[in-house]
Each structure stands twice: as structure tokens, then as C-alpha cells.
Amino acid sequence: MAKDVIVACDFDSAEKTFAFLDRFGDEKPFVKIGMELFYAEGPDMVRRIKARGHKIFLDLKLHDIPNTVKKAMAVLSRLDVDICNLHAAGTTAMMRAAVEGLTRPDGTRPLLIAVTQLTSTDEESMRRDLLIERPMAEVVAHYAATAKAAGLDGVVCSPLEAGAVHAACGRDFLTVTPGVRFADGDAGDQKRVTTPERARQLGSDYIVVGRPITAAADPAAAWRRCVREFITGGNQT
Numbered sequence: 001m002a003k004d005v006i007v008a009c010d011f012d013s014a015e016k017t018f019a020f021l022d023r024f025g026d027e028k029p030f031v032k033i034g035m036e037l038f039y040a041e042g043p044d045m046v047r048r049i050k051a052r053g054h055k056i057f058l059d060l061k062l063h064d065i066p067n068t069v070k071k072a073m074a075v076l077s078r079l080d081v082d083i084c085n086l087h088a089a090g091t092t093a094m095m096r097a098a099v100e101g102l103t104r105p106d107g108t109r110p111l112l113i114a115v116t117q118l119t120s121t122d123e124e125s126m127r128r129d130l131l132i133e134r135p136m137a138e139v140v141a142h143y144a145a146t147a148k149a150a151g152l153d154g155v156v157c158s159p160l161e162a163g164a165v166h167a168a169c170g171r172d173f174l175t176v177t178p179g180v181r182f183a184d185g186d187a188g189d190q191k192r193v194t195t196p197e198r199a200r201q202l203g204s205d206y207i208v209v210g211r212p213i214t215a216a217a218d219p220a221a222a223w224r225r226c227v228r229e230f231i232t233g234g235n236q237t
């Protein structure tokens with residue numbers, strides 16, 4: 001399993017995004033394009049970043065009726081991204097429709113992963129707002145098993161739940177995990193956080209890191225630190 005660090009390019013313009021990516025020189029981190037950038041600049045932004053040699057996780061978190069998601073995924077499959085996603089809460093029918101829509105006429109498709117519970121959600125907000133009474137790890141593992149049964153390749157979850165997901169769905173089922181912070185950094189609005197090294201120990205396959213890299217004085221150095229801590233477990237600077 002190839003482990004990697006995915007940099008969340010949460011910017012509101014192409015200009016800011018390219019100014020950020022230029023700071024990496026010839027290095028080409030795996031990047032995540034989310035709602036903010038996609039809604040600001042549209043699909044052409046995906047093509048432009050791809051043309052610069054980056055792998056792309058298109059994080060649009062689709063959640064709608066199955067037919068709408070199927071058609072939207074068919075359009076997204078033409079963008080040649082590496083990973084797309086949706087909300088597992090959309091149910092098995094929606095996830096199956098998404099896989100169908102995403103699959104190209106030649107049978108290939110980007111990896112498709114499901115958001116389980118957002119890493120900004122904790123058990124208290126899940127109980128209070130969503131009326132879900134079960135423990136977080138159980139909820140996440142159940143959503144993951146549903147996603148696997150629907151034909152998906154993995155889930156987005158907290159590193160804290162990566163072990164429960166692998167236990168329920170097997171080692172090859174991908175865990176893509178945001179909510180990562182350096183030991184000496186701010187958590188911000190994330191509630192279920194770990195360090196890159198801890199994420200590695202817990203079995204995450206990919207970590208998604210935004211502000212600890214995008215807001216760093218030297219983003220390329222922060223990214224290298226993250227890669228070093230996540231891939232090799234070293235935390236020396």
C-alpha cells in the first residue's frame with residue numbers, strides 16, 4: 001500500500017493556489033481540491049493542476065439522490081482525477097449509483113471513497129444533532145462496511161478510526177484521514193486529531209493535511225516534515 005500525504009489546497013482563487021504550489025519548486029505533492037477552490041474556479045482548475053504533474057483528490061463530498069449522484073460522477077470521471085468522494089450517509093443505493101456513474105466506458109475509474117463522519121464531528125454533536133447514539137468507532141466502521149459492500153475503495157475518517165475500519169473491511173480498504181496536526185500546532189475546528197506519526201502508527205493510508213501546511217511560513221518544509229513523520233515515523237526536524 002502506497003502511503004502519502006495529501007495537501008488540502010483550500011484556497012479561493014487560482015492565483016493563490018498557484019502561488020502556493022510554486023513554493024514547492026519541482027516537488028509535486030498529492031493535492032486535494034475541495035469545494036472552495038472548485039466552486040471558485042471550476043473544473044478547469046482540476047485540469048490545470050493535473051497538467052502541472054500533481055495527483056489529485058477531488059473532495060466534493062457528493063450527497064444527493066442516486067440518479068443525480070450517478071450523473072454528476074459521470075461528468076467528474078472525465079476530469080481524470082485520482083480520487084473522488086461522497087457521503088456514506090447517502091446510503092448504499094447512492095453509493096452503488098456513484099460507482100456506476102464514475103466508471104468510464106473502458107471500465108477504468110478514479111478511486112472512490114466515502115466520508116464516514118466528518119472529523120469536525122464528535123460523539124456529542126453526533127448524538128445531539130444526528131440522533132446517532134452509538135460510539136464513533138462503531139458508526140465509522142459500519143459506514144465503512146456499507147461503502148465496501150457498495151463497491152467503494154475506502155473511506156475518509158479520523159486516524160483514530162483507521163484501525164476499526166481495517167478490522168471491519170480488511171487492510172486493503174483505504175483509510176484517508178484528515179484531522180492531522182503537528183504535535184506543536186493548533187487543532188482549529190478539528191475535533192478528532194492526531195499527529196502524522198500517530199496516524200502512521202494507527203494505520204492510515206493517506207493523511208490529508210491543510211492548514212498545518214497551507215498556513216506555514218515555509219509550506220514545502222512543513223510538507224516535507226509531514227511526509228517524514230508519516231512515512232518514516234521520524235519526528236526530528
Ligand code: C5P
Binds near residue numbers: 034118119156209
Ligand atoms: O486545514 P485542515 O488540515 O483541517 O484541512 C482538512 C481538510 O480535510 C479540509 O479540506 C476538510 O474539508 C477536509 N476533510 C475533513 N474531514 C473530513 C473530510 C474532509 O477535515 N471528514
